[in-house]
Amino acid sequence: MTDFEFAKSSYSGGDAGQQCVEVARNIPGAIAVRDSKDADGRILKLTPEAWTVFLKEL
Template sequence: MDLTDAKWFKSSYSNNGGECVEVAPNFSGIVPVRDSKDPEGTPLVFPVPAWHAFVAGIRADGLSAA
């Protein structure tokens, strides 16, 4: 998958702590996600509905760090 035109960004909540993910929401139907510590690594790519469900779970505090 060609992600050359990806516009990566980190959440404003990341506080530059170094343990962040970056997303590139500028694609239709997919959301590429990568580790900010390894920007040249292979990103994970999620369908938009799966990404939205993940974010909704985080916002609802439905996911634990355990």
């Protein structure tokens, strides 16, 4: 598996138990998103274009 370097999203809440999302953008051509409370869980992988569309919908 690719070594994504995750960082907590600025869209995440700050307190324990809140919705927390981590995003990795260190791999060219891929954006990875995961739940910070489940670091070993599933990873959603998007193209940069799909990520841009997703952010516009927020």
